[in-house]
Amino acid sequence: MVRAGAISKGMVLLMKDEPYVVTEREFVNPGKGSAFVRLKLKSLRSGQVLRETLKSNESAEEADVYDKDGQFLYADEAGYHFMDAENYEQYVIEREGLEEKGSYMKEGDTYRIMMWENRPIDIVLPLKMTFTVVEAEEAIKGDTVTGANKVVTIETGRQVKVPLFIKPGDKVLVNTETGEYVERVNS
Amino acid sequence: MDYETALLRSRVMRELRSFLTEAGYLEVDTPALSPDLIPENHLDVFRTRFEPPTADSQELYLIPSPEVYLKRLLAEGYGNIFQIARCYRNGEAVGRLHNPEFAMLEWYSLGADYRASLDTALELLQYLSKQVAPTVEVMRREPLTLTVEEAFRRHLGFSLAEALERNRLRPALLEAGLNPRRFESTEELVNFAMVDRIEPSLPNDRAVVLLDYPKQIPTLAREIPGTPWCERWELYLGGVELANCYTEETDPLKVAQFFASQEQAKRARKAEHTVDRRYPELFQGAFPACSGAALGVDRLVLAFSEKQSLDEVIYFPFSATV
Numbered sequence: 001m002v003r004a005g006a007i008s009k010g011m012v013l014l015m016k017d018e019p020y021v022v023t024e025r026e027f028v029n030p031g032k033g034s035a036f037v038r039l040k041l042k043s044l045r046s047g048q049v050l051r052e053t054l055k056s057n058e059s060a061e062e063a064d065v066y067d068k069d070g071q072f073l074y075a076d077e078a079g080y081h082f083m084d085a086e087n088y089e090q091y092v093i094e095r096e097g098l099e100e101k102g103s104y105m106k107e108g109d110t111y112r113i114m115m116w117e118n119r120p121i122d123i124v125l126p127l128k129m130t131f132t133v134v135e136a137e138e139a140i141k142g143d144t145v146t147g148a149n150k151v152v153t154i155e156t157g158r159q160v161k162v163p164l165f166i167k168p169g170d171k172v173l174v175n176t177e178t179g180e181y182v183e184r185v186n187s
Numbered sequence: 188m189d190y191e192t193a194l195l196r197s198r199v200m201r202e203l204r205s206f207l208t209e210a211g212y213l214e215v216d217t218p219a220l221s222p223d224l225i226p227e228n229h230l231d232v233f234r235t236r237f238e239p240p241t242a243d244s245q246e247l248y249l250i251p252s253p254e255v256y257l258k259r260l261l262a263e264g265y266g267n268i269f270q271i272a273r274c275y276r277n278g279e280a281v282g283r284l285h286n287p288e289f290a291m292l293e294w295y296s297l298g299a300d301y302r303a304s305l306d307t308a309l310e311l312l313q314y315l316s317k318q319v320a321p322t323v324e325v326m327r328r329e330p331l332t333l334t335v336e337e338a339f340r341r342h343l344g345f346s347l348a349e350a351l352e353r354n355r356l357r358p359a360l361l362e363a364g365l366n367p368r369r370f371e372s373t374e375e376l377v378n379f380a381m382v383d384r385i386e387p388s389l390p391n392d393r394a395v396v397l398l399d400y401p402k403q404i405p406t407l408a409r410e411i412p413g414t415p416w417c418e419r420w421e422l423y424l425g426g427v428e429l430a431n432c433y434t435e436e437t438d439p440l441k442v443a444q445f446f447a448s449q450e451q452a453k454r455a456r457k458a459e460h461t462v463d464r465r466y467p468e469l470f471q472g473a474f475p476a477c478s479g480a481a482l483g484v485d486r487l488v489l490a491f492s493e494k495q496s497l498d499e500v501i502y503f504p505f506s507a508t509v
Contacts, residue, residue, distance in 0.1 A: 005280050027280040028386070030428065032406055033229055033378035035279060038387070053383035055370075056280065 004037045005056035012063040019044045019063035019116050044121040047097030063116060067124060070113040072105045085110060093120050101125055103158040104176050125176045130185050131155055133170045192500055196488045198319040203292055206314050212267040212294060217256035219273055220247045223463040225255050226449035231278030231458055248460055249275035252481060253293050261295055261477060262469040269294035281506050283496040284427060290484035297475045300434040301418045304478040305396060308422060308430055320491035325425045330394035338397055342388040351401060351415050373403035391426030407445055408433035424490045432480035439470040
């Protein structure tokens with residue numbers, strides 16, 4: 001059990017007997033009344049969104065989840081195919097609700113897979129990942145506006161907004177939560 | 188905090204002072220340390236000890252708001268006053284909208300009721316935004332003012348007044364699709380409904396004022412005779428609670444009752460602190476009819492800077508230390 005006041009973003013709670021990940025958490029302390037925690041949660045099974053308001057001294061049940069390493073093999077219509085890094089068993093995670101994460105995954109790389117009741121239910125990406133730029137338009141000459149951006153394609157096919165000086169072949173660090181460019185990585 | 192925001196913050200402070208001073212309010216700066224506080228059940232305080240070499244040590248508290256001192260000044264006849272105070276609240280989670288130490292503007296207007304204070308607050312916001320943040324979106328639209336009763340009708344589909352009168356708030360919330368679990372007291376149920384449904388439904392593209400709160404939420408706001416309401420408003424800016432105001436209760440008996448109920452509640456959850464037994468006596472003499480309002484300055488800077496988190500608008504936010 002976890003006290004509502006200690007719930008943080010990313011925590012997995014058991015609600016209606018299903019694991020929900022906390023996607024938003026806001027503390028509300030009206031001062032003239034008891035403190036509450038306003039949560040937005042997403043079902044790890046159906047992707048369904050749930051809103052809950054708990055008093056900060058109430059308890060919630062944490063879902064018994066754990067991570068293990070899985071090597072990403074390929075994606076197809078069935079979903080994302082992984083191989084367990086320990087026992088080499090292959091399994092598929094359905095695409096539904098995970099397309100955003102899928103757009104950052106590179107074939108052959110290993111990721112943390114969240115398991116619940118021996119089933120893979122989520123893919124945990126590092127907050128920041130490095131990618132090679134495969135396609136980029138030339139910067140327009142004379143465009144010296146500070147903060148100007150252009151769109152490039154990274155090796156997974158995803159598009160990212162970057163500063164004008166980025167060229168094909170450059171490595172860039174990208175925030176996988178916001179999709180935003182962080183910095184150029186010197187290789 | 189980036190330099191541009193620091194500049195905005197400095198201008199907000201300066202213009203707050205300028206507006207209120209021009210309007211005839213005296214700026215005061217009362218202590219942050221106090222040997223006693225007004226008991227308010229839902230506020231937890233920071234305790235410390237004064238240890239003088241020649242006398243017994245004494246427990247002191249960091250003020251959760253300057254009210255305890257400002258009301259003494261009102262009783263002494265200081266007239267219209269304001270303070271921009273550092274305030275301290277313990278036991279609250281640190282987050283996007285909370286820091287254990289924060290800046291609060293508190294002002295008292297003599298002969299005014301809560302509606303007059305609302306006019307002042309809205310003028311103050313208009314003035315400030317014109318001076319320091321003329322392009323900020325949330326100040327461009329007319330504020331929306333509605334009573335708590337109207338908010339319940341609009342966002343929950345039932346009359347709070349009727350539900351209170353017929354003592355069926357809990358079933359009404361269930362019918363409206365809320366899950367009030369184990370909440371039982373009217374105070375808890377109303378607060379839960381506000382947090383769970385009403386606040387998230389309020390428009391966040393403008394200032395929103397909620398007026399007339401139920402008497403069952405204990406405060407020092409004056410009751411409106413013949414109604415279930417108190418003369419109190421709260422103001423939201425960008426969906427964030429920014430200010431709170433009452434027509435102040437000046438009946439010494441009612442003040443004493445409030446103190447007793449809050450002290451008892453604090454004792455029950457072992458969060459007591461020293462209370463000045465003679466404090467309610469302030470209201471027996473020439474305590475003036477007045478209205479008091481408090482406004483979170485950090486949250487105001489947050490709204491004007493259009494940033495996401497208090498971390499970006501205060502110096503050395505506490506979250507950076509944990």
